[in-house]
Amino acid sequence: MRVGLTGGIASGKSTVSSILRELGAVVIDADQIAREVVAKGTPGLAAVVEAFGAEMLTPDGELDRPRMGALVFGDEAARRRLEGIVHPLVFERYAELEAAAPADGIVVHDIPLLVESGRAAEFDAVIVVDAPVETQVERMVRDRGWTEDEAHARIAAQATREQRRVVATYLIENTGTLEDLRRAVVEVFEDLTA
Template sequence: MRVGLTGGIASGKSTVSAVLAELGAVVIDADKIARDVVAKGTPGLAAVVEAFGPELLTADGELDRPKMGALVFGDAEQRRRLEAIVHPLVFAEYAAREAAAPADAIVVHDIPLLVESGRAGEFDAVVVVDAPTELQVERMVRDRGMSEEDALARIAAQATREQRRAVATHLIENTGTLEELRRRASEVFAALRAAAG
């Protein structure tokens, strides 16, 4: 069974992803793959440097993520340029990891920009982790040291809550405690198992 997992920034999606993995799902994490394909020494990083310049590298030759983020999050054209380089590499790695999963596995594709990429229809089920915007901002300011302005800009660069909720076959509201979030993720996993037969 192929499951798409998505949620806005600071919604709790990563926690749900970890819980699903603990419960036995094969989780394929788009963010991790996106980091891997532009790691030091990769053709992906070379392509990013060619497109955006060597000033986006740290002193030790890694991608300077905060600098790259500042460049693309406020500029749709620059973001599309970056995505045109990174997305094909991510999709190729995705396909390889999915092919390696056991035939009876619940394969969870952890994709932050699932709605934005128009891929919701590719999955047997879509799990959306949702939190109110003010809670997302509070978490980014508190946990990631962002300014409120930066947090709102990141949220604005993503699909709206309504757009994500519209594609959900399973919705996980993350407004309570960590224990409540874990319990809801377990319920969703049980429903996915049942649907998979």
């Protein structure tokens, strides 16, 4: 079974992903793959440098993620240009990992921008992790050291809560404790495996 997992920034999607992995799902993480495909020495990083310039590199030749993030989350055209480079490489890697998963397993595709990429219909089920905007902002300021303006800019660059909720087969509200979240994830996983 192919399951899409998504949620807004700082919604708790990564925690849900970890719990699903603990429960036995094969988790394919888009963010991890997105980092892999632009790692030092890859054709992906070379394409990013060609498109955006060598100033997007750290002194040791890695992608300067904070600098790139500051650029693309404030400039729609730049973000689309970056996605045009990274997304095809990510999809290729996804296909490889999915082909290697057990045929009878639950394969969870952890995709932050699932709704934005228009891919929800590709999955047998979609899990959406949701939290109110105020909660997301509070978490980004507290946990990532961002300003409220930076947090709101990241949220504005993503699909709205309503757009994500509309594609949800399963909606997990992450406004309680970690134990509450774990209980909700276990319920969803048990339903998926039933």
